[in-house]
């Protein structure tokens with residue numbers, strides 16, 4: 001397991017503690033790990049685990065969720081089993097209200113054997129990770145899900161740069177909709193993100209507001225060879 005601390009670029013206005021604490025778990029699971037980890041889960045989580053069709057997916061969920069409880073417990077000074085979670089209207093997990101007073105916020109993302117956890121103090125946060133790969137239907141997906149501005153930037157890329165550009169765009173958009181908690185109920189054409197290899201990770205626009213004033217900031221990282229990830233954090237508590 002690797003722990004990273006990203007310092008989000010300084011926000012205009014009063015200074016805030018905007019460190020982003022990212023933990024990378026890779027590889028996630030083996031059968032023995034999952035057996036031991038089950039003890040840390042709640043009844044509801046065990047029930048969810050029992051509904052996975054494939055053993056491998058179930059084991060990954062169990063280990064990743066137990067690790068989330070351990071990471072939250074260590075930051076809250078409580079036992080992993082005592083961490084209570086609630087879910088937003090679109091499924092975003094959060095600490096139960098009596099623990100949320102700690103200010104701790106988190107989000108997580110899985111891809112293959114890599115799980116990323118992001119933590120912050122007092123700022124909503126979203127994270128997404130993907131393996132960069134060639135997808136035959138990437139152009140069609142970009143045409144359907146990317147905003148006009150993103151589609152233009154994507155189409156202008158050299159063919160060799162497109163897989164990276166595609167997944168940079170995808171993870172950045174996902175990290176944003178996960179930070180706000182709306183998931184895919186937030187229309188993906190209402191905001192633009194940077195995606196080319198030469199630009200820093202950035203929110204360029206949210207609805208009618210330029211990215212710099214939108215209240216959210218973005219960082220990118222490469223958590224493992226062949227993977228890209230993005231984190232979005234709120235400016236205000």
Ligand SMILES: CC(C)(COP(=O)(O)OP(=O)(O)OC[C@H]1O[C@@H](n2cnc3c(N)ncnc32)[C@H](O)[C@@H]1OP(=O)(O)O)[C@@H](O)C(=O)NCCC(=O)NCCS
Nearest residue numbers: 090091092093108109110128145170173178181182183184
């Ligand atoms: C659920 C969703 C929020 C992310 O799903 P995903 O990218 O498939 O999966 P990830 O591994 O990145 O994230 C899953 C984790 O996000 C968290 N999560 C679930 N709903 C969430 C929400 N509304 N907001 C933030 N986080 C959420 C959960 O912790 C979940 O992991 P867990 O179930 O093990 O606890 C949602 O955006 C989705 O279904 N996306 C589909 C992909 C897509 O079409 N993207 C278009 C981008 S251009």
